[in-house]
Amino acid sequence: FGCEMRRGAVLGWCLCAFSLLFADGVSINLPVLTVRGDKGRLNRVPFRYERTDSNEALRISISDDTPSGSRETIRSSVWSAVMAAAMIKNDPLKGVRVSIDFSGDVDGPSAGGVICLATLLAMEGRTIPGDFAMTGTILPDGSIGLVGGVANKIRGAASKGVKRICIPAFERYEEQSNGDDLDLFRIGEELNVVVVPVRNIGEAYRIVTGMSLASDCHVDEVETLSLDKRLDRLLTEYCERILRFDCGTNGPQHAIGISKSESEFLNEAYEKTGVEYFRDKRAVFSDAVSK
Numbered sequence: 001f002g003c004e005m006r007r008g009a010v011l012g013w014c015l016c017a018f019s020l021l022f023a024d025g026v027s028i029n030l031p032v033l034t035v036r037g038d039k040g041r042l043n044r045v046p047f048r049y050e051r052t053d054s055n056e057a058l059r060i061s062i063s064d065d066t067p068s069g070s071r072e073t074i075r076s077s078v079w080s081a082v083m084a085a086a087m088i089k090n091d092p093l094k095g096v097r098v099s100i101d102f103s104g105d106v107d108g109p110s111a112g113g114v115i116c117l118a119t120l121l122a123m124e125g126r127t128i129p130g131d132f133a134m135t136g137t138i139l140p141d142g143s144i145g146l147v148g149g150v151a152n153k154i155r156g157a158a159s160k161g162v163k164r165i166c167i168p169a170f171e172r173y174e175e176q177s178n179g180d181d182l183d184l185f186r187i188g189e190e191l192n193v194v195v196v197p198v199r200n201i202g203e204a205y206r207i208v209t210g211m212s213l214a215s216d217c218h219v220d221e222v223e224t225l226s227l228d229k230r231l232d233r234l235l236t237e238y239c240e241r242i243l244r245f246d247c248g249t250n251g252p253q254h255a256i257g258i259s260k261s262e263s264e265f266l267n268e269a270y271e272k273t274g275v276e277y278f279r280d281k282r283a284v285f286s287d288a289v290s291k
Contacts, residue, residue: 025050026122030100031133032111033157035149040156042133046101047115049122054095058082061099071107081115081138088142088201088213089123110147112138113166116201117208126209133157134166134204142201144168151182158191166204169197 030045062078064070078100086093098119113136118128135153137145146168157165165188173181188195198204205213 026125026127028118028122028127029130030111030114030118031128031157031162032106032114033133033135033153034106034108034110035152035156038152040149040152040154042157042160042162043103045103045111046099047118047122048097048099049119050097050099051093052095056095058086058093059097061097063099063101065101065103066105068105070102071105073107073109074102074111077109077112077137078115080109080140081112082119084116084138084140084142084201085119085123087140088120091123109137109145110135112136113144113201113204116142117204120201120205120213121208129164129208131161131163132165132208133162134198136166136168136198138201144198144200144204146171148174150174150184151176151187154184154187154191154193154195158193162193164194164196164207166196166198166207169199172197 026049028047028049030047032043032045034041034043060079060082062070062075078098082093082098100115114128114134116138117134121127133153135147135150137147139145144166150167150171151174154165154167167184172184174184176182185195187193196207198207202213205211
């Protein structure tokens with residue numbers, strides 16, 4: 001019996017090694033920009049993308065070298081970034097494994113844009129150039145959201161040899177603690193760094209590759225995340241009721257018609273998936289919010 005177990009273990013190891021050997025993999029040193037106090041830093045974070053012929057659902061591994069390590073916001077940002085790439089490329093990422101190795105205590109959503117960009121490039125067998133960096137959150141439609149500490153991040157990137165840095169559009173000026181507005185373009189000029197404002201991930205992709213990126217595709221998130229069908233139905237209904245939301249005297253829970261059991265199921269499902277879930281109703285939702 002012991003001999004059979006050893007044979008099984010050896011066979012399992014060989015099969016694992018064989019699958020990794022023939023996996024379509026790309027390794028990237030992610031240029032993640034952070035700020036500690038008033039000092040910006042450029043951290044090279046190991047990022048690995050692997051694809052096999054397996055039909056398994058997307059898996060994302062986030063590892064740390066400290067007990068506290070990466071926290072909830074940045075972990076959610078990693079998932080959001082990879083999901084945004086999947087929707088842009090209309091690819092459910094079957095058989096894909098993404099791994100990111102963080103060092104120290106890290107948090108915040110500002111690396112979402114560069115993680116999404118790295119995923120898009122890795123899907124094509126490309127990497128991120130060593131003289132490039134980026135800061136900005138990633139939204140479900142591929143838009144790049146605003147972040148703070150950009151001036152210090154530019155300084156930190158320049159100290160590590162970066163010559164091009166993408167920042168969120170409409171963020172040319174950054175208010176300082178004394179109330180003055182700092183021109184981020186001028187900071188870049190002084191440090192010999194080209195500062196490029198980008199509205200969406202497609203523009204950042206063009207800066208790196210010189211090519212356009214189709215961004216009007218959409219993949220079914222349920223297929224990618226393997227969410228329960230009941231969860232899919234409840235979240236769709238929940239979203240539709242929010243769009244018709246009218247807070248009555250009995251409170252919002254009663255007004256949107258979600259029962260206590262359904263609400264508990266949604267909360268439990270959210271904790272298990274660890275990610276935001278979005279149906280393809282972005283335009284409708286944006287119109288509702290703008291009104």
